[in-house]
Amino acid sequence: MRRVRRRDAGSERRGKESLPSSHERALMSVTSELSQELAPRGSTAPSELLREQGAVLRLPEGTVLDRADWSVESAEDETMIINMGPQHPSTHGVLRLMLELDGETVLRTKPVVGYLHTGMEKTGEELTYVQGATNVTRMDYLSPLHNELVFSMATEKLLGIEAPERAVWIRMLMCELNRLSSHCMWMATNGMDLGSTSMMIYGFREREMILAFFEKVTGLRMNHNYIRPGGVAADLPDGWEDDVSVIVDTLPGRFHEYDELLTGQPIFRERVEGVGVISAEQALALSATGPILRGSGVDWDLRRSMPYLAYDQVDFDVAVGSYGDAFDRYAVRVLEMHESVRIVGQILEKMPAGDYRSIDKKVTPPPRSRIDESMEALIHHFKIFTEGFRVPEGEVYVAAESPRGEIGCYMVSDGSNKPYRLHIRGPSFVNLQSLPAMLRGALIADAVAVTSSIDPVMGEVDR
Amino acid sequence: MADGPVVPVDEPSEDADAERASGGADLDYGVPMSFSAGQLVLHPDRSGYVRLVERLAGDGFETCADLCAVDYVLLPSRALPEGIVAERFEVVVNLLSISRARRVRVRVQVPDADPTLDSLFGLYPGTEAMEREAFDMFGVRFRGHPDLTRILMPEDWEGHPLRKDYSTGRIPVRFKEAPGER
Numbered sequence: 026m027r028r029v030r031r032r033d034a035g036s037e038r039r040g041k042e043s044l045p046s047s048h049e050r051a052l053m054s055v056t057s058e059l060s061q062e063l064a065p066r067g068s069t070a071p072s073e074l075l076r077e078q079g080a081v082l083r084l085p086e087g088t089v090l091d092r093a094d095w096s097v098e099s100a101e102d103e104t105m106i107i108n109m110g111p112q113h114p115s116t117h118g119v120l121r122l123m124l125e126l127d128g129e130t131v132l133r134t135k136p137v138v139g140y141l142h143t144g145m146e147k148t149g150e151e152l153t154y155v156q157g158a159t160n161v162t163r164m165d166y167l168s169p170l171h172n173e174l175v176f177s178m179a180t181e182k183l184l185g186i187e188a189p190e191r192a193v194w195i196r197m198l199m200c201e202l203n204r205l206s207s208h209c210m211w212m213a214t215n216g217m218d219l220g221s222t223s224m225m226i227y228g229f230r231e232r233e234m235i236l237a238f239f240e241k242v243t244g245l246r247m248n249h250n251y252i253r254p255g256g257v258a259a260d261l262p263d264g265w266e267d268d269v270s271v272i273v274d275t276l277p278g279r280f281h282e283y284d285e286l287l288t289g290q291p292i293f294r295e296r297v298e299g300v301g302v303i304s305a306e307q308a309l310a311l312s313a314t315g316p317i318l319r320g321s322g323v324d325w326d327l328r329r330s331m332p333y334l335a336y337d338q339v340d341f342d343v344a345v346g347s348y349g350d351a352f353d354r355y356a357v358r359v360l361e362m363h364e365s366v367r368i369v370g371q372i373l374e375k376m377p378a379g380d381y382r383s384i385d386k387k388v389t390p391p392p393r394s395r396i397d398e399s400m401e402a403l404i405h406h407f408k409i410f411t412e413g414f415r416v417p418e419g420e421v422y423v424a425a426e427s428p429r430g431e432i433g434c435y436m437v438s439d440g441s442n443k444p445y446r447l448h449i450r451g452p453s454f455v456n457l458q459s460l461p462a463m464l465r466g467a468l469i470a471d472a473v474a475v476t477s478s479i480d481p482v483m484g485e486v487d488r
Numbered sequence: 489m490a491d492g493p494v495v496p497v498d499e500p501s502e503d504a505d506a507e508r509a510s511g512g513a514d515l516d517y518g519v520p521m522s523f524s525a526g527q528l529v530l531h532p533d534r535s536g537y538v539r540l541v542e543r544l545a546g547d548g549f550e551t552c553a554d555l556c557a558v559d560y561v562l563l564p565s566r567a568l569p570e571g572i573v574a575e576r577f578e579v580v581v582n583l584l585s586i587s588r589a590r591r592v593r594v595r596v597q598v599p600d601a602d603p604t605l606d607s608l609f610g611l612y613p614g615t616e617a618m619e620r621e622a623f624d625m626f627g628v629r630f631r632g633h634p635d636l637t638r639i640l641m642p643e644d645w646e647g648h649p650l651r652k653d654y655s656t657g658r659i660p661v662r663f664k665e666a667p668g669e670r
Contacts, residue, residue, distance in 0.1 A: 061637050073634040139640040146625075147650055182525045309551045309586070312614025323586060330589045418567065421525045422582050422593060424553065433554050435580060439563050446650075450554040450582075458617050487640055 063106055063123035063135040103127055109472065111140050117214060118483030122460075122472065129469050134461040138454075141487035149447035153413030154180050157444065159250045161434075164449055165485035166247055167210055170196075170203040171427035172449070172485075173252035175434035178333065179423040180254035183416045183438050186388060190335075191379040192256035197334045198269070198372045199242070199251065200425075201365045205276065206235040207428035208362045211480050212283060215355065218477040219296050224286055231279050238268050255389050256382025266373060273370045280362060288359065297351040301463035301475035304349055313459045315430025315452055316357045317479065321349035327426040339371045351478035358480075361428075387414050413442035420446075429453050429480055451485035515592060517543055520569035529593045531572045537596045538606045541581065544592060545611050549583040552612035553591070556580055557622040559652045561600075576600035577628055581608065581615075598628055607632040625650035 066074060110121040119140035125133040149160050161176045162169040174196060181188060188196070209232040216224020236246045241262055243249035251258050287293045303313070305321040318325055326343040328336040344360035346353025382389050390409045391402040416438040424433040430452030437446040456479050463475050515521075517540055520531040532540040558578045560566060568574055575597035583592050598605050607630035608615045619630045620639040627648040630636055638645060647654055 061639065061643050139638075139642070142640040144649060144656075147656060151656060185525075310613050312551050312553065312612065312618075314553075325586050330586075331591075419524050420558075420580075421527060422554065422580075422591070424591075431553060431584075433582065435554060435556055435582070437558055439566075445563065446558045448554075448556040448558075450556075454617060454621075455614060458614055 061137055061139075063125060063133065063137075065106065066104075066125075104132060111137075117477070117481055120457075120476070120481060120483055120486070122476070124464070124469065124472065126469060131464045131467050131469060131472060134464045134472075136457050136460055138457065138483070138486050141483045143488070145488045146447055146449065149444060151443065153442045154254055154416060154444065155410060155413045157447070158253050159248070161447075161449060162248045162250055163484065164451065164488050165427065165429070165432070165453070165482050167207045167482050168203050168428050168432075169248050170199050170252055171425055171432050173250065174200060174334075175423050175425050175432050175449070176436075176447075177252050177254045178425070179421050179434040179436040180416060182421045182423055183419050183436060184254070184388065184414075185417070186255065186383055186385050188256045188383060189380040190377045191260075192381050192383070193334050194372055194376050195257050195261060195381060196252055197336065197339075198261075198369060198376070199239075199257075200334070201368045201372070202235050202238065202269075202272070204365045204428045205272075205362055205369075206232045206239075208358050208365075209235070211358060211428070212287075215477045215480075216287060218473050219293060221287060221293065224283070227279070227282060227286070231276060234272055234275065238265075238272065241265075241268065253382075255385065256380070258382075260381040269369060269373050273366055273373065276366050277363065280359065283359065288356070294352065296471075296474050297355055297478070299348070299350050299352075300467060300471045301351045301478055302349050303459055303463050307462050308349065308459060311459045311462065312455050313430070315426070315428070315456065316354045316361070317430065317456055317459055319344060320346035320353035320357045322347050327424060327431060331424075333423075333425055338375070339368050341365075341368050351474050354478045358428075415440060415442050416444075424450070427452055429482065429485075430456055449485075449488060451488060453479075453481040453483070454486045454488075457481055457486060515544075515547075520571055522567075522569045524593075527591070527593060529595055531569055531595055531597075533572075534596060534598065534605060537594070538608065538611070541583070541594060541608055542611055544583055544594070548587050549585045549592060551584050551586065552581060552608065552615050552618075553584040554580075554582040555608065555615050555618035555622060557598075557626040557628050557650075559626055559650065561652045572597065577603055577626060579605055579622065579628060603627055604629045604631055606630070609633050624648065627651065 104125050104127050106123060106125050108121065108123055111119040121137040121140065123135045123137060124131050145160055145164060149157055152160055157180075158173045158176055161172040164172050209228045211228075213225040213228025213232070216222070216228065239249060240246050242265065243251040243258065303317065303321055305323050308318045308321040308323065314325070322345055324343060324345050327333070329341070329343055341364045344357045344364065346357050386405070390406045391399075395402040396406055418438055418440045420435070420437040422433055422435045424431050431450065432452055433450030435446070435448040435450065436444050439445040460476065460479060463479075464472055467475060515528065515530065517530070519536065519540055522529045522531065530540065556579075558580060559576065560574065560578055561576050564574055566574060577598040577600065579596050579598055581594040583594065585591070596605065603626075605628060607619055609619065609630070609632060616633070616635070617639060619633050620636060622628050623630060623636050624638040624641050625648055637643065641649065
């Protein structure tokens, strides 16, 4: 409807005024105003309809797609398109789902995103490499340290420097704790989505413990700007071992409580077992990563398969599901929390001594003590923070395993002190594409459970 | 203040040589190759782009990790392998092989006059949202994409924000004490 009206208005204007110039015409041709919403079947292009119905996904070999087999198919006049979100408490922010329903069965789903878009990639081009980490850390606000990590690793790769060993281990410690806090938060919200309010209190309680440690180390509970190109912002505070020991000793007992509250609970299992199934082939085709891919049975974890930091020096297992339903994704996350505690315990023992940031003077400001003694040090300090450092020309893609999947940073440098292009591959953004495939044929009541099992963070989806 | 601290350009590290020695050869599809910070990059032309990605998909690159575009309007003389004509836009595809635990990057030039490119949707349905984002932000149109609409910006937005000639807005700083406009 809307499209037709607009086109009419345009032709009317053109009739009255002079014809558009070639530039205007070119602009018109590139400025598509097609609707982002889920359109009725009658006005959906065949290829898009097939996509929304999941027919374009590569199916396991030997499976032949027969349209007659789809029991949930029905005539258009019996279906209804409804809106869920953007202000729906179970959408974890501002995710809008448009669902085509036949009774209570979901036929097609379309996630409509962009409500939280703040142009962070554009902002990243305006900030120096020193300032950049403050920007990227706000993308996935539940695992800020992973954002900073990929940004710093990409910058370091372009610079050709390496963070010192202690910095690498500190990064690993903080990232694993961040995975724990993020998964705790997910457990909490997932529990609440499914009606278990006690789980929400439990999850936040454990997360609080980790955030208190983050505050002690970085000064902030979230958006730390702690991992920076060249190392980390500050060394771990005195007595950090005690704090981490408390976390490592406490959490496994708390996980046991989760198991009692949820994992073995028949009501909980009824709601997640066999719900939102996605096969390994589908997950791979849809570029899904993280717990979704592992829940479908693909044994893929960047920490083990393409090790970064010092993950090749710690011992841990990768949890893999088999059915690819919401319960498998839940189980993968719970087991990952156990493994993260194991990794943190090993880091506690193996933490090397040494510098916490690179000694390369071009990247690292001089220590505070030198500033009082030396004018050059003061100037140097000032220049690094005002102008930043220059990064050689080049482009690089760096990826890490965030709690939600592969977080990637594609960075292009033109040799100046700001990135020419900064692109973050947000795992939630890509993983959301699996939602229509998971929801197809499910009940509307399961939409909440399935959305929650993807664990989208809208700050990262929209960036 | 003109000259900030300059970091010397390092020669590519030894993992670049390792990739060059071992990994590069088996991906020789007759398209120009380059190495950026030790990572292998293939440079097909627009007509051979989908064909190349199809061959890579057949050779074990099961999943497309990332697809994004870059506007190189301010960097026309960037380093590219011989035979590749620099154009304004570049579409960058990062493919991932789960079975072989390696990555490959494909960079294809897209001219400003005709910013169209064939869609990878048929090979990797997961590029659907990524291509929409590249279209939304850069105006690169993907032929064969089922639903090429804006994804992050509102549907009636004009222009493509991540293009280099799209200026960022600024809000003038106002101080409390300063007299206002009215």
